[in-house]
Amino acid sequence: MARRKRVGVVFGGRSGEHEVSLVSAASVIGALDRSRYTVIPIGITKEGAWTSSPDVLDLLRRGRVPRSAPHAMVLPDPRKSAGLRLDVVFPLVHGTHGEDGTLQGLLELADIPYVGSGVAGSALGMDKVLQKRLFVEAGLPIPKYRWYHSSRCRTDRSSIIREVEKSLRYPLFVKPANTGSSVGISKAHTRAELQDAIRMACRYDRKIVVEQGVNNAREIEVAVLGNDTPETSVAGEVIPSNEFYDYNAKYVDGASRVIVPAELHATLKAGVRKIASRAFTALDCCGMARVDFLLTPGKKIYLNEVNTIPGFTSISMYPKLWEASGLPYPRLLDRLISLAISRHREKQVTSHRYKPGKEWYR
Numbered sequence: 001m002a003r004r005k006r007v008g009v010v011f012g013g014r015s016g017e018h019e020v021s022l023v024s025a026a027s028v029i030g031a032l033d034r035s036r037y038t039v040i041p042i043g044i045t046k047e048g049a050w051t052s053s054p055d056v057l058d059l060l061r062r063g064r065v066p067r068s069a070p071h072a073m074v075l076p077d078p079r080k081s082a083g084l085r086l087d088v089v090f091p092l093v094h095g096t097h098g099e100d101g102t103l104q105g106l107l108e109l110a111d112i113p114y115v116g117s118g119v120a121g122s123a124l125g126m127d128k129v130l131q132k133r134l135f136v137e138a139g140l141p142i143p144k145y146r147w148y149h150s151s152r153c154r155t156d157r158s159s160i161i162r163e164v165e166k167s168l169r170y171p172l173f174v175k176p177a178n179t180g181s182s183v184g185i186s187k188a189h190t191r192a193e194l195q196d197a198i199r200m201a202c203r204y205d206r207k208i209v210v211e212q213g214v215n216n217a218r219e220i221e222v223a224v225l226g227n228d229t230p231e232t233s234v235a236g237e238v239i240p241s242n243e244f245y246d247y248n249a250k251y252v253d254g255a256s257r258v259i260v261p262a263e264l265h266a267t268l269k270a271g272v273r274k275i276a277s278r279a280f281t282a283l284d285c286c287g288m289a290r291v292d293f294l295l296t297p298g299k300k301i302y303l304n305e306v307n308t309i310p311g312f313t314s315i316s317m318y319p320k321l322w323e324a325s326g327l328p329y330p331r332l333l334d335r336l337i338s339l340a341i342s343r344h345r346e347k348q349v350t351s352h353r354y355k356p357g358k359e360w361y362r
Contacts, residue, residue, distance in 0.1 A: 005087040007037045007337065008052075008112075010103065012044040012060050015095035016183040016204060022061050024092045024312040029057065031329050037337075040086065044093065088340050089114040090333075091309060095179055099309045100126035113344035115336045116287040117308045124283040125308035128177045128209045131283055138282040140275060140303050143294070144168055144212040147177065150202040161194055164210050171213035174198055176205035187213065214302055217294035220262055222276035223310070223321035224289045225335060227343050230280050232273040233321035237262035258317060260324045264295075271301055279306050287339050290318045 009032075011025030012018055025041070032039050043056040053059070089112055091103050101123035107114045117125060124131050129147045136142065146167060148160055164172065174197035176184040184204035186197035194210075201208040219240065223233035239257040264272075276291035283289075283306055290310035294302040310318035322332045 004034075004036055004038045005337070006040060006085055007032060008040045008042050008086040008089040009092060010042045010044065010089055010098075011057070011092045012046070013093035013095070013098045013103075014044070014046055014048050015093065015097055015099075016179060017094035018046055019061075020311060020313070021092055021094045021098070022057060024094065024316070026057055027312050027314055027316075028090060028092060028333065032333055033330055036334070042089075044098075048097075086112055088112070088337055088344075090337070090340075091116060092312065094309055094311070095183070096126075100178060113340045115340045117283075117285045117289070121283050121285040122308050125285060125289065125306045126178050127207075128175060128305060129207055131306060132209070134282050135279065135303055138278060140279060140282065141301060142303050143214055145209055147207060147209045150206050150208060153198050153202050153208060157195065157198060160198070161191060164194065165191070168210065168212040170194075171215070172197070173209075173211045173213055174201045175209045175211070176201045176203075177207035177209055178205045214294040214296055216297050217302070218262075219304075220264070220272055220293040220295050220301075221317050221321065222272050222291045222293070223318045223325075224276055224280045224285070224291060225287075225322065225327075225332075225339075227286045227339055230277050230285075232276050233325040233327075234261040235264060235269055235272050236260040236317055236321050236324070237264075238317065258315075258320065260317075260320050265299075268295070268299060268301070275301060275303055279303055283308075286343055287336055288318070290321075 009025055009029055011021045013021060015021070029039055029041060040052060041054070041056050042050065042052045043060045044050055045060065089107055091098060091107075091114055093099060093103055097103065099122060101119040104114065104117070104119045104122050108119060116122070124134060132142055132145060144167070146164055153160060170189050172188045172194060174186050174188060174194065184201050186193070186200050188194040188197045198208060219238040221236050221238060224230045225233070237259040239259065272293050275293070279291050280289050285306065285308055288308070288310065290307045292304040292307070294304050296302070310316060312319060319329050319332060323329065327335070
């Protein structure tokens with residue numbers, strides 16, 4: 001019998017999405033096939049301490065892990081250290097310090113396979129400014145936008161508002177450039193609301209994005225799975241309980257609805273899936289991503305954003321979309337782990353040494 005793979009599930013973290021991460025981790029840990037995997041939960045506290053124990057998920061949820069908890073991954077070689085011989089890591093740290101390439105960089109240094117995008121793809125997927133620039137370069141349709149450093153927003157807000165009102169139309173969405181789960185996002189219909197929205201977004205990041213709203217848009221989502229040849233799921237639709245799909249609508253009030261598969265014309269279904277694949281490739285993503293769209297009443301598709309570590313909770317769209325596409329949750333986890341190991345194996349053939357001379361490459 002083949003040895004069970006040791007899967008480190010990393011969750012928590014110093015992020016505004018800490019609590020969401022715990023719920024995602026509980027779902028993944030509960031669904032991993034124990035006949036194939038030995039699951040090692042690795043929690044990161046809100047203060048940044050790392051710890052691993054069978055009940056760490058519950059301890060983190062209740063805030064019982066002490067700040068002096070051991071930094072479990074600060075080891076000479078995590079793959080060979082007692083208790084942490086990991087075959088693969090499943091990162092579920094949503095948001096900053098986990099989804100933005102920082103955790104992926106640590107895993108690259110430790111030479112551990114991990115699920116999801118690499119350092120560059122993660123950073124680009126997190127930074128809404130950089131990803132929009134790449135979408136424009138790739139010829140993908142996005143709403144009009146402007147972006148600003150938060151330092152300027154604090155000292156020169158009046159001129160920023162004039163610039164925004166000159167180039168964009170209300171309603172406007174104001175977002176921190178590097179958060180997920182709609183943390184810090186506001187919708188502004190007036191100048192006064194815009195001022196408040198900018199102030200809110202600046203609390204969460206050093207860059208903010210101001211986007212022109214798409215009136216009466218339907219929120220469509222597509223899941224992507226794969227490395228160099230990504231596959232796309234059926235499309236789904238989110239019907240938010242609030243004016244837009246904010247944090248409360250996603251996780252608090254429980255009144256939002258999803259329709260999977262979405263009721264779309266075949267041409268639109270094919271269109272969003274094609275754009276989702278192109279967006280995934282444009283950001284150099286790997287493993288998984290959820291791609292979000294806005295669909296106008298006139299059937300115009302706008303690419304909204306890419307999420308490289310989508311939610312894995314019981315209500316999350318990413319697993320729901322694959323379930324509807326014929327890939328159940330446990331098999332989806334198997335595929336993601338397999339993709340991570342395959343990508344790591346491919347990277348092992350890349351040379352990291354160089355010796356000048358003709359004989360070196362013969």
